[in-house]
Amino acid sequence: MKIFNTLTRQKEELKTIEDGKVKIYACGPTVYNFIHIGNARPLCVFDVLRRFLEYSGYEVRFVQNFTDIDDKIIKRANEEGLTYKQVSEKYIEEFWKDVNGMNIREATVHPKATENIDEIINIVSSLIDKGYAYEVDGDVYFSPSKFNEYGKLSHQPLEELEAGARIMVGEKKREPMDFALWKSAKPGEPYWDSPWGHGRPGWHIECSAMVRRYLGETIDIHCGGQDLIFPHHENEIAQSECCNGVPFAKYWMHNGYINVDNVKMSKSLGNFFTVREVAEKYGYEPIRFLMISSHYRSPINYSVDIIEQCKASLTRLYTCRDSIDFALKNAADGNAEPELMEMFDKRRKQFVDALNDDLNTADAIAAVFELVRDINSNVLAKNANKGSLEAAASVFDELCSVLGLVYNRDTESSLDSEVEALIEKRTAARKEKNWVEADRIRDELKNMGIVLEDTPQGVKWHKE
Numbered sequence: 001m002k003i004f005n006t007l008t009r010q011k012e013e014l015k016t017i018e019d020g021k022v023k024i025y026a027c028g029p030t031v032y033n034f035i036h037i038g039n040a041r042p043l044c045v046f047d048v049l050r051r052f053l054e055y056s057g058y059e060v061r062f063v064q065n066f067t068d069i070d071d072k073i074i075k076r077a078n079e080e081g082l083t084y085k086q087v088s089e090k091y092i093e094e095f096w097k098d099v100n101g102m103n104i105r106e107a108t109v110h111p112k113a114t115e116n117i118d119e120i121i122n123i124v125s126s127l128i129d130k131g132y133a134y135e136v137d138g139d140v141y142f143s144p145s146k147f148n149e150y151g152k153l154s155h156q157p158l159e160e161l162e163a164g165a166r167i168m169v170g171e172k173k174r175e176p177m178d179f180a181l182w183k184s185a186k187p188g189e190p191y192w193d194s195p196w197g198h199g200r201p202g203w204h205i206e207c208s209a210m211v212r213r214y215l216g217e218t219i220d221i222h223c224g225g226q227d228l229i230f231p232h233h234e235n236e237i238a239q240s241e242c243c244n245g246v247p248f249a250k251y252w253m254h255n256g257y258i259n260v261d262n263v264k265m266s267k268s269l270g271n272f273f274t275v276r277e278v279a280e281k282y283g284y285e286p287i288r289f290l291m292i293s294s295h296y297r298s299p300i301n302y303s304v305d306i307i308e309q310c311k312a313s314l315t316r317l318y319t320c321r322d323s324i325d326f327a328l329k330n331a332a333d334g335n336a337e338p339e340l341m342e343m344f345d346k347r348r349k350q351f352v353d354a355l356n357d358d359l360n361t362a363d364a365i366a367a368v369f370e371l372v373r374d375i376n377s378n379v380l381a382k383n384a385n386k387g388s389l390e391a392a393a394s395v396f397d398e399l400c401s402v403l404g405l406v407y408n409r410d411t412e413s414s415l416d417s418e419v420e421a422l423i424e425k426r427t428a429a430r431k432e433k434n435w436v437e438a439d440r441i442r443d444e445l446k447n448m449g450i451v452l453e454d455t456p457q458g459v460k461w462h463k464e
Contacts, residue, residue, distance in 0.1 A: 001056065001356045003221075004297060006229060006252035007153055011358055016220070016250050021059045023215045024050065025249070026223040027207060027232070028110070030067040031091040032076045034274040035098055037287065037302055038225070038258045038265055044291035045255050045359070046223045047104045048403060052355045055402050063214045064107040065207060066092055068114050069200055074189060084190050088112075098275045101284030103407045109214050113206040117192045120201045120209040123243050124181045124194075132242040136172040138184030138197040144177045147238045153252060154230040161230070179235055181205045204235040211240065211248070222249035226256055253359075256299045265302075278307065285408060286310040292361040292403060313369075317406050320372045323380050324393045326460050334385030340378060344395040347371040351399050361403065368399050419450055423459060426452075 002011045014022075026046050029035055035043075050062050067073075068088035077087045113120075124140050127133035133142045144150040150158050158177065165176035173179075180202035185191035191198035201209075211219055217240070224233060233252065240248040257264060260271035278287055289310040294300045347367055354363035375392045378384075384392075400406040426441040442452055445461075453460040 001053075002358055003251055003253055004358050006254050007249075009155065012251065014220075014251070017058065020057065021061065022053055022221065023219040024060060024062045024221045024223060025207070025211050025215055025219055026062070026064045026107075027225075027228055028064040028066050029091075029095060030070050030072055031088045031095060032070065032072040033091060034094055034276050036265070036272060036274050037278060040098075040102065040275050040287055041258055041291045041296075041300070042223060042225050042255050043099060043104050044102060044288050044404070045296040045361070046253070048292055048355075048361055049221075049223070049253070049359055050105065051402050051404060052359070056352075060108075061215065062107045063109045063111065063210065065210050066095075066110060066112045067203065067206060068092070068112045069190065070203065085114075094276070098279070098284070101279055102275070102288045103285070103404045104288075105404075111210045111214060113201060113210075116206065116209045116213060117201065119213045120182075120205050121194050123205060123209055123212070123239065126243045127181065127239065130242065132238075133181055134174070135182075135196050138182075138199055139172055139180060140182035140196055141173045141178040142181050142235070142239060142242075143175065144179070144235075144238055145175060147242055149241070150177075150238050151234065153234050153237055156230070179204060179231065181239070204232055205239060207232075207236050208240045208243070208248075211236075212244065217244040217246050217248075219249050221251045221253060223253045224255075226254045229254055253296075255296045259299055259301045261303050262301055273302070282307050282311060285314055285405070288404060289314055293365060295358075295360055295362050297358075314405070316369070316372060317400065318409065320375055320380075321393070321396055321400075321406060321409065323460070324375065324389055324396070327380055327383070328386060328389050328393075331384070331386040331389050334387050336387040336391040337384065340384065340388050341391060343374055343378065344371070344391060347374065348395060348399065351402075355402070364399075364403065368396075368403070368405075371396060371399065419445065419448065423452070423461065427459060 001014045003014060004010070005012045024046070026042065029039055050060050053060050066088070069084060073084050073087050076082075077084045080087065082090075124133065127142060128135060128140065132146045133140055144158060144161075151161055154161075162175075162177050167173060167176050182194060182196060182199050182205070183202055184196070185198040185200065189200070191200055211222075222233065222236075237248045259265065260273065263269060263271055265271055265273075275284075275287060286307050287310075290300065290302065290307060293310065347370060350370070351364050351367040354360040354367060357363070375396065379388055379392045397406075422441050422445055426438050426445075429435075429437040429441065445452060450461055
């Protein structure tokens with residue numbers, strides 16, 4: 001597999017993996033609100049990365065954190081009359097509802113910043129001892145000027161980065177680019193004991209601590225949104241490499257931005273949508289489909305028309321898979337036809353080649369839809385035998401599983417006993433040529449959201 005490494009700005013073969021085990025860290029949410037559709041993109045994209053690596057035979061250890069102490073969390077807690085912990089736990093619970101809805105697999109570990117205070121303090125102490133950080137009145141700052149390679153991820157020299165930096169009122173740092181590793185507690189704020197007094201960790205240091213604790217000093221892949229390249233990931237590298245003396249991450253993968261109606265999503269512009277808001281109107285699976293429908297490094301556009309197109313595309317997939325199941329009920333016995341197996345292998349290779357090329361999910365999805373076309377034309381339309389239909393179902397499920405799509409089949413396909421009885425009654429009425437009764441039942445089912453389709457193989461149904 002080749003991936004575009006932000007660190008080197010080129011595609012590189014994933015070849016430094018030891019013993020077939022891949023260590024991945026993905027930056028998680030700050031839990032003070034519902035996740036928005038911008039958060040959904042890295043969640044969905046890097047879930048596919050993990051699935052594909054496992055599909056390819058790797059053993060993946062995937063860590064994604066929760067930032068559960070932060071200025072925004074404290075602000076929300078004060079607004080709602082809650083503790084910071086009540087706020088963070090509330091939105092972690094809401095996070096799980098959304099990620100489960102989008103069929104995102106749980107990470108190997110989901111650590112919280114507040115569960116790793118000791119590790120954070122150990123790293124900060126080490127950075128002070130080595131001369132990379134300093135303490136002022138209970139605050140501890142890191143000095144990027146002490147790290148010769150600062151800026152290597154964002155590909156900007158320190159001098160250019162400094163040009164846009166400044167020291168805010170109340171800050172005690174020595175240089176504009178210095179950033180906080182530990183913040184002294186303000187009155188009324190939550191705090192932890194440390195060698196520098198009561199305080200709490202800065203944002204950047206928590207990821208360095210959790211990477212080291214749960215994955216080790218050097219990891220294989222670090223993931224996140226493009227907006228995190230600077231300063232967050234740049235600062236992670238500086239902290240970790242100065243503390244540990246070894247490379248922090250071998251590969252860096254960053255997904256592109258999301259636009260809303262062709263304008264960059266922003267709270268200030270009022271074009272900001274949470275996953276929950278979109279899911280309540282369109283469902284979760286169209287959101288997942290949208291997030292992986294374009295190459296992960298390209299910007300994607302969210303609009304009502306586009307999410308409706310995603311719904312229509314998913315309907316095509318569900319219709320194909322349900323049609324296979326329907327055909328299997330009356331299919332003749334027999335082994336899968338060799339020419340069909342060859343066709344399926346061709347689509348599988350097309351799919352794998354796409355994902356091996358820098359996780360090109362857009363081309364992988366195209367391969368799945370070409371498979372659907374092949375199944376419709378060469379399997380379903382020709383009344384293929386049972387072995388061929390089972391092979392079609394198997395390759396369809398295999399590829400969709402890697403993408404995490406078509407995961408609501410049990411829900412979508414279940415008819416309750418009342419509907420099933422009505423379909424049987426309609427079938428009986430047709431056999432008796434009681435067309436009035438048959439049409440009446442058909443209309444009744446339609447009012448229930450069930451659409452019937454009479455085929456030579458029997459009655460097919462689907463939900464409107």
